[in-house]
Amino acid sequence: MAGEHEQHPLFLPLVFAGGLIFGFGLGFSHMAQPEVVLNFLQFDDLGLLFVMFGAAVVTGITFFGVKQFRTTAPLTGTTYGRRLKTLDRNVVVGGGIFGVGWGLSGICPGAAYASLGVGNVVILYGIAGMFVGTYLQGYWRSAHAETESSATTAD
Template sequence: MARPEVVLNFLQFDDLGLLFVMGGAAVVTGITFAIATKTLDRAPLTGREYLRRTKSFDRNVVVGGVVFGAGWGISGICPGAAYASFGIGNWPILWAVAGMFIGAYAQGRLRSRIADSSAGPATAD
């Protein structure tokens, strides 16, 4: 997953090996969450209540998924694997990582502007 050419081959259905990697990770994570939420009363590291966090399915989830998928398809690498690819000397991936940071910053600025404009003008007491 740390080599963009492998990811691009997967996305073009030429090499489905990553399907086993992602599928195996999803199975292990699903089993862990199913067991941990039933057997543990506190999170192991933080000590907080151990519950699944659910998020409503809204426009932001869809837009975020589309942007994430487009970035993954264009760069050929997902964010987690982009950092791992530094370890194998893939320095051109710095462009993709820079794009991730710029996109995250732009999204934060946009959401704060939208929140500020929807709050309306402040009134004096």
């Protein structure tokens, strides 16, 4: 992990604990099952909406509260800050592509890993697809950046 601060010794165990809680919550709410997610995407079961809303409320309150008492993250020492991302073409197109993949596979990335815990071994195809898709996008972006930089230096 890149940073100017020494990593707290409890950082990795707490990341593991967070993942454990996240996975348990997904399994408990049945959101790690692709058929439940597909039912949500077809507006047949809005349970996922309530799960996401509940998670967003708890997370929002937690981060708001922590920022009132601390200016840096307790385990990493990095300063809290907002990532400002404008709504540009990449966000819209990338979101659309993500949505198509989500609809075809029936599960989003975090839940895909958690669904392995409920015995959904077939999701390994979707996870492999995520890795290959991400690699191809990075390869395309690198090639596109090289083309742009060589066109700029030729001017």
